[in-house]
Amino acid sequence: MGICDVNGVSLGVDEFGEAEAPLVLCLGAPTLLSWPDALCEQLAGQGRHVVRCDLRDAGASSHGDLESPDYTLRDLAADAVELARTFDGRPAHLAGISISGMVAQVAALDHPEAFSSLTLIGTRSVAPGPVDDDLPDHDQATMRPLFSRSQPDWADVDSVADYMAEGARILGDDPDEAREVAARIWERTQSSDSGQGSDPTQNSDPEAHLADQLGMVFSRLDCQPRWRERLPQLRVPTLVVHGSRDPFFPVGNGEALTREIPGARLIILEEASRTVPAEDYPEVAAAMAAL
Numbered sequence: 001m002g003i004c005d006v007n008g009v010s011l012g013v014d015e016f017g018e019a020e021a022p023l024v025l026c027l028g029a030p031t032l033l034s035w036p037d038a039l040c041e042q043l044a045g046q047g048r049h050v051v052r053c054d055l056r057d058a059g060a061s062s063h064g065d066l067e068s069p070d071y072t073l074r075d076l077a078a079d080a081v082e083l084a085r086t087f088d089g090r091p092a093h094l095a096g097i098s099i100s101g102m103v104a105q106v107a108a109l110d111h112p113e114a115f116s117s118l119t120l121i122g123t124r125s126v127a128p129g130p131v132d133d134d135l136p137d138h139d140q141a142t143m144r145p146l147f148s149r150s151q152p153d154w155a156d157v158d159s160v161a162d163y164m165a166e167g168a169r170i171l172g173d174d175p176d177e178a179r180e181v182a183a184r185i186w187e188r189t190q191s192s193d194s195g196q197g198s199d200p201t202q203n204s205d206p207e208a209h210l211a212d213q214l215g216m217v218f219s220r221l222d223c224q225p226r227w228r229e230r231l232p233q234l235r236v237p238t239l240v241v242h243g244s245r246d247p248f249f250p251v252g253n254g255e256a257l258t259r260e261i262p263g264a265r266l267i268i269l270e271e272a273s274r275t276v277p278a279e280d281y282p283e284v285a286a287a288m289a290a291l
Contacts, residue, residue, distance in 0.1 A: 011053050011054055027096045173275045244272065
């Protein structure tokens with residue numbers, strides 16, 4: 001894993017496959033570990049150069065004022081453009097999961113010359129906050145127990161891992177996988193924060209940083225302007241992947257994206273919730289590589 005400097009910030013990145021192969025840029029949600037190692041390896045095995053990255057304020061990326069982010073969704077989209085250009089001069093395949101799926105939509109709309117194809121997994125066409133009337137919102141029977149839990153001890157890896165595993169169980173995802181990923185995120189965050197040094201623009205509290213990247217920053221992020229009405233302007237091959245059991249962004253959100261993006265293909269993962277199950281990696285990797 002390494003660091004790439006773009007747009008005045010440092011973003012954590014790592015790579016799979018040959019650098020000369022066509023680029024697939026996988027945006028984290030918000031950390032690069034949102035993209036499972038095995039899925040990235042299978043996609044690289046399809047002849048792709050896979051680069052996955054942390055968003056700002058996540059993983060090994062630089063971070064600032066956690067209470068008042070000074071960037072917007074459009075800035076995150078511009079980061080994706082510069083990352084793609086850094087790794088490959090050709091238009092790239094851009095992929096996003098959940099919140100980074102929103103980033104990917106804005107990036108492809110604002111910078112159509114930078115991207116040749118688009119994958120959107122478990123996301124929707126409007127920013128965090130009130131949903132459009134015709135889109136299904138969060139399942140409240142699931143959200144109540146998910147968000148009513150006491151916060152973990154963010155300084156203790158076992159406490160954080162248990163918290164994320166329980167959240168995965170509530171959502172219908174694999175708790176063991178969530179526990180492992182949470183521990184890896186915790187370790188990367190502690191390591192990256194310890195290296196911040198005396199730079200006054202960087203937050204030096206790894207526990208605050210970890211709490212932020214695991215789900216709080218986007219409730220404060222300025223995600224304007226709207227982009228849903230612009231989706232019919234997209235002219236790149238697009239794959240939409242959605243879990244049929246997703247209670248956070250129910251599958252109707254993926255169906256709406258497919259209707260509104262010209263020529264988009266929808267894959268519904270019948271046994272999936274928020275994350276792509278391991279048994280579906282081959283199908284998803286093959287479909288991404290076919291774009």
